[in-house]
Amino acid sequence: MKINTSSSSPLINGVPGNTRHDSSPAQAGGGAKNRADVDLSPAARQLAALNDDSADVRAERVQQIRDALASGELKIDAGRIADSLLASVRDLLK
Secondary structure, X not given: OOOOOOOOOOEEOOEEOOOOOOOOHHHHOOOOOOOOOOOOOHHXXXXXXXXXXXXXXXXXXXXXXXXXXXXXXXXXXXXXXXXHHHHHHHHHHO
């Protein structure tokens, strides 16, 4: 079997066809209407709200932990952390 590297129809993702160029249908139209309006479902809006990272970080608590680390007041129990990690792995493997 001979492999021809100068094929006239190269494979794209394993499927024969033409190579893609950077001109999409939106770009081919001339350009004034490149923006698409999208209506999100209520579920999609709720997921987008959950993805808001600002609600996850309590800046005051983070600063307290930083200060405790810097002053040496925060003691880290490596054994307790290791036990918790092992328990998490055991739960995932069940």
